[in-house]
Amino acid sequence: MTKELRRLSIIVLFMFLALFASTSVIQVLQANTLADMPQNRRTLFDSYETQRGAIVAGDSEIATSVPSEDLYAWQREYLDSPMWSHITGYLNPVLQSADGIERVMGQELAGTAGSAFFSRLDQIVTGQPPRGSNVMLSLDPAVQQAAYDALAGLTGAVLAIEPDTGRILAMVSTPGYDANSLAQHDSEGTNTAYDGLLADASQPLQNRAIAGDLNPPGSTFKVVVAAAALASGDYDEDSELPNPSSYRLPQSSNTVHNANGGTCGGGDTVSIADALRLSCNVPFAELAVELGDEPIREMAERFGFNHEFSTPLAATPSSYPDVLDSDAQVALTGFGQGQLTATPLQIAMVSAGIANGGTVMNPYMVDEIVGVDLSVQQSFSPSEFGQAVDADLAELLTSMMVANVQDGAASGARIDGVDVAGKTGTAENGGDEPYTLWFTGFAPADDPEIAVAVVVEDGGGQGQSGSGNTIAAPIAKKVMEAVLSR
Template identity: 40%
Template sequence: MNSAIRHTWVVSVGLFLSLFAALSIIQVALTDQLGDDHRNSRQLIADLGAPRGPITVDGNAIAESVPAENSQYDYQRVYHDPHLYSGITGFFSVVQEPTGMESAMNDYLTGQSDSQFFDRISALFTGETLMGAQVELTIDGELQQLAHDLIPDDQRGTIVVQDVNTGEVKAMVSKPTFDANDLAVHSGEQFEANLSELTEERGVSPYYIPALNRPIFPGSTFKLITTLAMLESGDYDPDTELENPQELELPQTDRTLPNFFDGGCSQRSEAEFSWIFAQSCNTPFGEAALELGQDPLVDAAERFGWNEGLRIPLYVNPSHFPDEEISLPSLTYSAIGQEDVTATPMQMNMVAAAIANGGQMMQPQLVDSVRGSDLQILDSPDPEVLHDVMDSSTAETLTELMVNTVEEGTGHRADSENFQVAAKTGTAERGTGDGTVNSWITGFAPADDPQYAVTVVYEGIDMSTGNELTGSQMLTMLEAVMEE
């Protein structure tokens, strides 16, 4: 073989081997990646050539696939009661990746989970259409409707309800919301038009859930975490007498930390801690933060779940408490839920639920069960302890402080004639210059045998309206869930 032929042969073999390797990578190594890519038109046609499993509440479909009309795809995803559930279901689109539960439970809904392996084999050999699994949510339909009806359409509000013993989410509603059907259309042009109207004209994003993905200033509800650090230090108990100046001078700055001048805190310059907690006075908490230092507050916050993400199975954004060193003035403001602290409504509800559950924080859960096309259960999450936050004795002390807040303090609008409520209110300045606040309440009932935790929050609302709505709506939700 002469050199020219040998050279040609070597080059040809090399090109063949390179082509073979590239095809192997595409067919083997990248199979899952390409199959999961929503831009893969073949995969998209396959996805819409079989019905996705339904998402259900109380056994009724809130998302299901129906035969499509006048479309290149066989099935259309349809959402029922979208004003109640779009924030949870998300949407399945031919244009973009699925969102919400459509994304989190996609493997089950499409029949691609490991537990549906034999269903796929059966469909392959029989030629029958592969059916997706049914995902039943923990949501209570009546509570979801009530929460939705309570939030005024012109306000930005969120209500969350959980079973404190299991972590199951019984209601999770935010306004403003959107209609998932507008984004499940098969026309890319129509999708873009609907999305533009939603985001640009109405200012609503379908890509995040306010209860889970929008950490905001929690205000005085964060004093629950500061109180835990205070109690565990051994230097404070409900009867400890504390100074209560109307303004606290801070080190390293000309800034001061004030109490709310028109509130009950102006009545006493010194008081026992239980009264200070009930009236939500700022200055004693600021002084306590200076005495404790930053580390105990970081420890308490992180035991409650701050600075970590979570899946329920929807993703919950981390709430933030600074774990890097901050100035002493910033520390005092952080101790009252301002400045460097943020929290999602779900995070604050988990705090209340953990106190109610004797110090054990349960993993929040939105999925009750997953059933195959033969109605056999494929998955049914068991209650799971997420964090051991505190001992039961400390939880009892916090509960007593929260009960006193409802009976004699800022939480009086949540007081019930039928059972004892434990709660903590919060009002957070937003720094927007328009005088609006974040208005919060979080708590649980019955205080002597806790069953359910409720959090109500309004963002960008005037203080008096927020105070009225949060407390009264918590009471309405608690009375409704206790009647079931």
């Protein structure tokens, strides 16, 4: 081989390697970015020819693609949509709009994600029509159904989670909506349906389980305050607190009362354990002022307050304010009022962390991405958010929450033959506004399989007459029973 020919061969080889590297970068490393570019019309039109993957919960395909006789080739269909709509969301190729899993896992469903590279290559080589990948959810259809049925006729949400993994078993927000009406290939009909949902006073497009207009957590937050007090080392469950029938907030003319209008049980003092069991506001307001806002905020943040979570649906952070401008505001946080706001996801994470020996897991609701050939292209594993409390304190809090259900303010969550740990909440919203009703807890207390949070807005239709124990706790009971009966 002559010197010139050898040099030419090296140049050709170098050019081939450069071309191979460049195309590999484009096809693999930059695939997601390029697919997301609004200017990439080719990807958009190619997507019309692709049979999008299914969204699967258990054995149910809750979102599928069926042939359509129009430009878009495939129509998305949603099974039992009002129950699943806040999870699946919708896809409308005409308006190029999407929400929910359809949006955040859009590349996986379309088969354009980097994890589907070899699947795409195989389809090209074998001449198969393009197919997207299936998104396998962690949600259990039976638990989802139980939560949806229990919320029938109410405005609210349920979030159920496995304490030791963070896998979400149910996420229901009511009222739901029919995602099929927003996925139709008729832009006029879609816009009319969307405008109607926006105008609906019940705000069906809000996913109240993880977002929307957040509510004060009410007395469910007393668990966090109790944890902060016990973790400080200055208190134990038997520590006595003053027990007046009312408490004038510091530097304020406003007065706090217990729900019963009297003292928290008999006696001039009450223990922290009994104040939690009877869900008394006055002693917890006093305790919060004694502790100060910093220890309470730190404990709240250990459970996830003031942090963002993606399940992969984005959750609005639950808020404990960075600065409380007075002891009066600190006192209000003692029983979950004032400037506090929380999602059911966050309140479920509090219970799940206690149930899991003090370790809080990151919540997630997608188990796997599965190709057409049933190969697992991507899997998601449990991960720790952090240690909220140590195991001994978690055990103590568990026993206090069990007492709350067995012989306290959360009796509506009792399950025969099962020790349930729980805490109710009945949050005020100011003036004559209906209360927001809460329950959170886990079961079985000694070997937890489920942690749950329930919120019911608008007083459950009973204004200021309903309570977390009479309305929210029985809903949680049905959801826990659905898990325990599997």
